[in-house]
Amino acid sequence: MLDRIKLTDLQSKVMTAEESANFFEDGMTVGSSGFTRGGDSKVVLKAVAERAKSENLKITLVTGASLGHGTDAALVESGALKKRLPFQVDTVMRKNINAGNVLFIDQHLGETAEHILDGQFKINLGVLEVAEILEDGSLVPTTSVGNNAVIAANADKLIIEINTAIPTNIKGIHDIYSVEEYGKRTAVNITECDTLIGTETIKVDPSKIIAIVFHDITDAPGDIQPADDATAAIAQNIVSFFENEVEEGRLTKSLMPLQCGIGKVANAVLGGLEHSDFEDLVMYSEVLQDSTFDLIDSGKMKFASASSMTVSQECYDRVIGNIDSYKGKIVLRPQAISNSAEVIRRLGIIGINTSLECDIYGNVNSTHVSGTHMMNGIGGSGDFARNAYISIFVTASVAKNGNISSIVPMVSHVDHTEHDVDIIVTEQGLADLRGLAPRERAIEIINNCVHPDYKAELLSYFERACAERGGQTPHILEEAFSWHSRLREKGSMKKEELLMVN
């Protein structure tokens, strides 16, 4: 175990998680590793939650993205969290955010590092999971990079968790690069998905390391749901769209670098590509999922870049157990780089993200149920949607047994404006909004994407809005959220007549 601390001076810093938790003070801002369950703090933050049960200890917690192992829930339940950013997916935390008990900053994942650099969040303490500490004190990350490098560089003090479940030969799958301070910044010089611009490890001032904690806990496995009918139809619609773009000469058989949000649709789309004519695919995304590794293993995908891996236990064992064989095929980068505006624009990415609801003009809500209640957060969807070559949003046309239409007159919250949305896909079909003005988009979306139960009413709304109010983006403001109000009052967006029938 101790041989994982090659800078032997630091071996004296080894302690238990409980001991390390004593370094936390009320009011601190803490930065930790962890991105969609990959490479998160497994024991130190849990010990902090324990401490907070009996003490007044409230922190602001900045991570890469979501954590696994119920850590966010444990912190919330013990009252240890004042503020949380930039993303979460935890049921308990979600409830407490929406109740106003925890302040949540929903942030473009590519920008969190900027806000650490510019001093909006001064990191008092960093908690980073690593595979090993090398002779010069530099850190070998594990299954995610997230904001680890900017935390390591900017935190006053660091607590290191060494995860012995991760083999040390994971060294070599990371590419660590941080932007310089303003005035000295140069381009983030990635010109292909596999361009490496950084170092294999995270440089750190070893004197900042105040504690080292060992554990051997693997990442909480991703919970991949099998494709249902709607998901499979959405995936098929996207694959057909790609095939048509190839036919029209706008894409080649290797498409463009792919970005996929996490979840079953993304997995189904990538799965669909496996049984297709496409070849030599590459990925420049946030998270590597099972489907990514399946494409790599089957030879369909040449290279995949992301900030983290979130996979099933089976896939985890396959990849981590054979990590050397994936070198040169995958890379994990800081999220400021995986989600870098300039790289996304330069590479010409096809971005596929999921929305909660879209409106008839192509605005997208990815975060707020009924405009008020946080689901997860915007994540990286904005980083990609804004700068993608083609920005695709997917959603089933209805949710909650058909009682919610995912296409509404006006979205109750906007995460992605009409400017940043090229294609909307449901199981009903695909709306290609490229080159269309708002009134043209409305017809395309209503015709192709809306569930039959809601189509007539949506068309009627649009037609009345044009006739009665007009404008570039016709709306009847008093009615724009009437579907949401109906849902709130009657439990369904459906009109009474339809409710009687169904």
Added chain:
Amino acid sequence: MLDRIKLTDLQSKVMTAEESANFFEDGMTVGSSGFTRGGDSKVVLKAVAERAKSENLKITLVTGASLGHGTDAALVESGALKKRLPFQVDTVMRKNINAGNVLFIDQHLGETAEHILDGQFKINLGVLEVAEILEDGSLVPTTSVGNNAVIAANADKLIIEINTAIPTNIKGIHDIYSVEEYGKRTAVNITECDTLIGTETIKVDPSKIIAIVFHDITDAPGDIQPADDATAAIAQNIVSFFENEVEEGRLTKSLMPLQCGIGKVANAVLGGLEHSDFEDLVMYSEVLQDSTFDLIDSGKMKFASASSMTVSQECYDRVIGNIDSYKGKIVLRPQAISNSAEVIRRLGIIGINTSLECDIYGNVNSTHVSGTHMMNGIGGSGDFARNAYISIFVTASVAKNGNISSIVPMVSHVDHTEHDVDIIVTEQGLADLRGLAPRERAIEIINNCVHPDYKAELLSYFERACAERGGQTPHILEEAFSWHSRLREKGSMKKEELLMVN
């Protein structure tokens, strides 16, 4: 005159505007020069409008931004426009867009070139104002660059307007650079405002030039309104904010590169800097205005980069008459570069843009009056707001004699989401939203920015939304647009009691 066509073979292409108008065909997509009145087509598009009066001739028109000399109005009135993008400011056109007579695509100005490159808009005919055609056929632009380079490269045919009112020694103030096709793209390697990465002229295949038309019409002067009390107070609030940032060590006396939207507030802010302690300022913006040249002439500003200049007649004469003395102090670039996401992020820009309305959570509407009717368009505000180091939005707290509050419960259209808005400023004060969660932002905005007439009601809305509905972003959806409805019905957002009093 003819000596402005150095490639003598092309001299045979000289003709009148009316003759050149015959090259236009119904259904064509036309790309033209022109960016906020600078360097626009002065005679050819007007001749097209004439032709369309007696013929069925409808085109899609893609420009840099807005045109001067009533050209947009002339085109609309003669029925020559089917579709228009990416920006406009014309009263007649606005009316016709909102009536559904002209389809308008409101587009991030930095992205139009991408949509030409990716084939969304295939340019059949380009109309470009130039100062001169050189020996190799390359074009010397005039007072804007806009989308000229991408139009020159991608149009099937080109019509050139040579403006003899512009001295040929304007050559040298432009820096022409276009991104490569995907797969071959490299970084847009600007690391300082004054980095030059391109050529002085626009390369073009001379065989594409089918007509050359001479004129000597200067740009329509910018209409700069003097600062009123509200504007002066907004400017003062921003200057004080900068002073405080310097005091806190987050900015230096040369600030960061400035971007300012056009209009009186922007002019007032820059004017405010002239009588301040700031020094060695630089600008990386879209448009150079009078205030920019005043700062340069007084020695306060070292360098300014933009895509166009839009100034008063006095300033125009001063600059164009002494253009050599401004070389090395200003540069005009393609709008894909002036508004490039990567350059804006890399340079760390302070972006100052104007909103129509903001809401209590920091979402901004820059374009749609009451959510439906287009004002001008998003312009470059999104390009800058998303990637700026500090993104500032300004607005008077009320409009239309106090009958409209510019801070509302929920914006009726979203151009800039809460993620992309750092600071909101009205004449009442400044709300610094950095590092705040939505509920914290609401308090900051209501306390600092709202007009007294609307403050109590807005606070009541927020408190009731928190108590009755809760959530990350508390809203009472049925009430969210009630202020807009009241305005529509009663001509004022004010409550009846207040209307009686005032």
